[in-house]
Every structure is written in C-alpha cells, then in structure tokens.
Amino acid sequence: MVKNSERMRVGVMLERRRIVHPWQEYAWRALAVVPGAPDIATPRCLGEGEGWARYHAATLDIELFPSETEGYRYNLSQAEPVVYALWRSENDEAEGRPAVFHVTVCPYEAQDYLDGGDVVVEGVPMPEVIALWLAGYVARYHVDEPFEKRRRRSNLDGKRRVAVEENDLG
Numbered sequence: 001m002v003k004n005s006e007r008m009r010v011g012v013m014l015e016r017r018r019i020v021h022p023w024q025e026y027a028w029r030a031l032a033v034v035p036g037a038p039d040i041a042t043p044r045c046l047g048e049g050e051g052w053a054r055y056h057a058a059t060l061d062i063e064l065f066p067s068e069t070e071g072y073r074y075n076l077s078q079a080e081p082v083v084y085a086l087w088r089s090e091n092d093e094a095e096g097r098p099a100v101f102h103v104t105v106c107p108y109e110a111q112d113y114l115d116g117g118d119v120v121v122e123g124v125p126m127p128e129v130i131a132l133w134l135a136g137y138v139a140r141y142h143v144d145e146p147f148e149k150r151r152r153r154s155n156l157d158g159k160r161r162v163a164v165e166e167n168d169l170g
Contacts, residue, residue, distance in 0.1 A: 014028055015054050033127065034127075057097070057098070075105055080125060081125075084106075086110070
C-alpha cells in the first residue's frame, strides 16, 4: 500500500436490460455503488422483472492516492460527482455477464482506461459518504502545483537572431 493512500470497500450494482438489436439481446449499465457492501464470490441477482435484472456484480476497493488529488478535486467540483465503474466486455465473460474489475473517483484514471477501447467505463452518482471521505482526503493531501510559464527556446544563436529580427523589421 502506498504511503498516505486510503481505501473504501464498495459494491458495484449493474442492470441488464433486454434491447432490440440484431446482434445483442441485452445491454448492461452501471446503476450505483454501495459503500460497505458485503464481499461476494460471484454476481448476485438482486431483483428482476419484465426484460430487466439487477445485480450486485462485485465488491471492490476505491483507492485514493496523494498524487491523484487534482483529479479528485475536479470530480468534486462537478454538479454531480461520480464514481466510475470499469468492466470488460460481456462477450468475453461466462454467462454473458460483464466482469467488473475496478472502481475509481479519478476522472483522469477513468479516461486512461477508455483509451484502450476494450473496457467499459461508466460513472454513477457519488454517494454522500464517499464525497465527504474524498473531500477530507483532498483537504489533507492536495498540494497546488505552481503555474510555470513555458519559456520559449530558440535554435538560433545570438548573432543570427539579431540578423533575423533586423530583417523582419525592414
């Protein structure tokens, strides 16, 4: 465990809905994360109805790291902060269920996973208990990076620079 990192265990809830599509019978979407959910060995159906079913898909840790506080601050500044649930495509999994493998509150980390193309990343509303925990963590560990203006570098030596500047004027 990284120094000053913290963890919170959450359950990830997904919903499967029947869809009208020529190559796919169902679509999955993230519904919620539940802090303090029990550990499960396999996904557990929580309820079902006409064309839908809800599952406790996984129980995982949200991990916080001091180096990611800028992303946490950005997430908390949004009108609706989110927790991102990540899973692999259902086509690769037994019984057509997606395999949820990670949760994060850092939008920059979530974006990195999207760049690969084989992972589904979906945000769900952040429960208040997670938002308060996250805000406390940011307050303790965030350090503002001072803005440094980039300095322009020239490939020209001093003599040629003067000559170029004089030619530009005339």
